[in-house]
Amino acid sequence: xxxxxxxxxxxxxxxxxxxxxxxxxxxxxxxxxxxxxxxxxxxxxxxxxxxxxxxxxxxxxxxxxxxxxxxxxxxxxxxxxxxxxxxxxxxxxxxxxxxxxxxxxxxxxxxxxxxxxxxxxxxxxxxxxxxxxxxxxxxxxxxxxxxxxxxxxxxxxxxxxxxxxxxxxxxxxxxxxxxxxxxxxxxxxxxxxxxxxxxxxxxxxxxxxxxxxxxxxxxxxxxxxxxxxxxxxxxxxxxxxxxxxxxxxxxxxxxxxxxxxxxxxxxxxxxxxxxxxxxxxxxxxxxxxxxxxxxxxxxxxxxxxxxxxxxxxxxxxxxxxxxxxxxxxxxxxxxxxxxxxxxxxxxxxxxxxxxxxxxxxxxxxxxxxxxxxxx
Numbered sequence: 001x002x003x004x005x006x007x008x009x010x011x012x013x014x015x016x017x018x019x020x021x022x023x024x025x026x027x028x029x030x031x032x033x034x035x036x037x038x039x040x041x042x043x044x045x046x047x048x049x050x051x052x053x054x055x056x057x058x059x060x061x062x063x064x065x066x067x068x069x070x071x072x073x074x075x076x077x078x079x080x081x082x083x084x085x086x087x088x089x090x091x092x093x094x095x096x097x098x099x100x101x102x103x104x105x106x107x108x109x110x111x112x113x114x115x116x117x118x119x120x121x122x123x124x125x126x127x128x129x130x131x132x133x134x135x136x137x138x139x140x141x142x143x144x145x146x147x148x149x150x151x152x153x154x155x156x157x158x159x160x161x162x163x164x165x166x167x168x169x170x171x172x173x174x175x176x177x178x179x180x181x182x183x184x185x186x187x188x189x190x191x192x193x194x195x196x197x198x199x200x201x202x203x204x205x206x207x208x209x210x211x212x213x214x215x216x217x218x219x220x221x222x223x224x225x226x227x228x229x230x231x232x233x234x235x236x237x238x239x240x241x242x243x244x245x246x247x248x249x250x251x252x253x254x255x256x257x258x259x260x261x262x263x264x265x266x267x268x269x270x271x272x273x274x275x276x277x278x279x280x281x282x283x284x285x286x287x288x289x290x291x292x293x294x295x296x297x298x299x300x301x302x303x304x305x306x307x308x309x310x311x312x313x314x315x316x317x318x319x320x321x322x323x324x325x326x327x328x329x330x331x332x333x334x335x336x337x338x339x340x341x342x343x344x345x346x347x348x349x350x351x352x353x354x355x356x357x358x359x360x361x362x363x364x365x366x367x368x369x370x371x372x373x374x375x
Contacts, residue, residue, distance in 0.1 A: 006083055006095075009102055014076060016109045021069060023116045033062050068112060075105050114357050115186070117364045121299075122223035123189025128292055129221050132177045133170065134197065136215030141174030143200045143215040146348060148178045151194075153350025160184030165275045165285060173206065179289065181224065188223040193359030194352075195221045196321030203327045212327055216320075222292045231291040231298075238290075239263040242279055262286040269293055322355070337362040 036059040039045065046052045079101045086094030118124070129151055133144035155162045161183040168176040182191060197218055204213035225231060241261040259274035260282040271293075273286040324344065325331045332347045332355075333340035339358040341347065347355075 006099060006102070009099075009106070010076070010080055010083075013102060013106045013109060016106070016113065017069075017072060017076060020109065020113055020116055021073075024065070024069065026066070026069065029062060029066055033059065033066060036062060065115075072105060072108060072112070075101070079105065110357075114360055117360050118186045118189035120189060120192075123192075124186050125188040125223035126181060126183040127188040127191040127221055128165075128179065128181055128224050128289055129191060129194075129219065130177065130179045131175070132218045132220075133174065134216035134218055136200075136213060138170065138172045138174065138206050139200075139202075139204050139213045140215040140217060141170035141172070141176060142206070143174070143198075144177070144217040145174040146200070147198060147217050147219065148175065148180070150348050150350055150352070151182070151191075152180070153348075154352045155182045155184070155187075155350075157350045158184060158353070160187055163275070165289070166272050167274075168272070188221065190356050190360065192221045192223075193356060193363055194219055199320055199323045201323065201325045201327065222289075222296045225288060225291040225295050231294050233264070233287070233291060233294065237265050239265060240283065258282060260286050262290060264290055264294070267294070267297070334358060 036055060039055050040059055045055065079098050082101070083095055083098035085091070086098060131144050131147050131151075133140040136143065152162050163181045163183075165179045165181055167178045170176050197216055200215045200217075202213060202215075203210050207213060239262075241263075243259050243261065258279045259272065260279060262271045262273070262283070263269070264271075269290060271286040271289050273282040273289070275282070275285065321336055322332065322334050324347070325333075326344060330342050330344045331340055332342075332344055334355055337355075337358040339355055341354070343351070
């Protein structure tokens with residue numbers, strides 16, 4: 001085991017740590033923790049439970065981030081010491097242990113790095129993911145259903161909570177659309193890079209001549225709004241229709257007009273909701289999704305205005321963002337980042353972390369380039 005190789009890897013890890021520490025600004029983080037601790041100790045903090053929960057959650061997250069960074073810094077020092085002692089005593093076991101620890105620590109640094117790149121206003125929010133079948137007929141409907149399963153499995157792998165809010169089933173197979181809520185740490189920040197058009201190329205299981213078929217599905221990801229977002233939606237701008245729930249189900253389905261279709265007249269946005277048993281609950285859930293979409297539209301308009309003022313800035317997202325090829329070869333490739341894998345089954349089973357991480361890094365680079373062009 002060459003000392004030069006280890007030293008080089010250790011130097012790379014230390015450099016990555018310094019970059020992360022600089023981005024986080026450890027002094028500012030410590031000051032923030034002190035301020036939050038002071039606020040959390042106020043005797044009247046819980047007079048406003050919602051604010052108190054935000055303060056304590058922010059304090060807990062900040063303390064955890066500082067502990068993690070301090071622990072990594074200490075671990076890098078310990079690894080260097082262990083390897084140096086092993087080298088002096090020609091102890092191969094100690095050197096191997098140090099090298100293995102360095103690999104694990106480098107992986108942890110990469111995870112921390114991704115976390116520091118999730119600095120958008122809504123990145124820490126719950127994500128609302130909508131999947132719609134596109135061109136491709138019954139294959140596209142089946143493809144949309146495959147994507148629904150893929151994102152549910154992704155969420156489960158990462159310890160997120162998933163709630164299917166609405167599903168519109170296609171006549172022959174698959175789904176026309178589905179909306180789900182995914183709750184967890186930085187769920188929106190991570191899943192937002194999955195928005196766009198997903199293309200599937202395969203031998204169609206619905207074609208009796210076994211011809212190759214290309215299918216498309218659109219994925220939309222928005223952050224779930226909170227009460228503090230203040231999106232005012234006048235009653236006059238909304239039309240509400242009720243109908244019986246549909247699709248596979250058990251007792252209680254197709255017996256009451258509990259499903260809700262909410263139409264926002266000024267924009268034409270339509271939200272359907274049938275997950276809850278109560279019409280009142282479905283209406284509240286539909287209104288929350290509507291407010292989320294209106295919030296996204298508001299910020300898109302603001303971004304468009306900034307873009308017009310700044311001049312021609314490279315667009316961040318293209319329509320077709322990922323291809324899933326099952327024939328004549330096996331490959332999933334992200335068309336923005338260039339990341340690809342031949343483990344198509346793993347991807348369909350929710351193994352998306354590498355794609356998500358690459359997307360987050362790509363988005364961060366796009367933002368940096370856009371800012372540089374404005375200067």
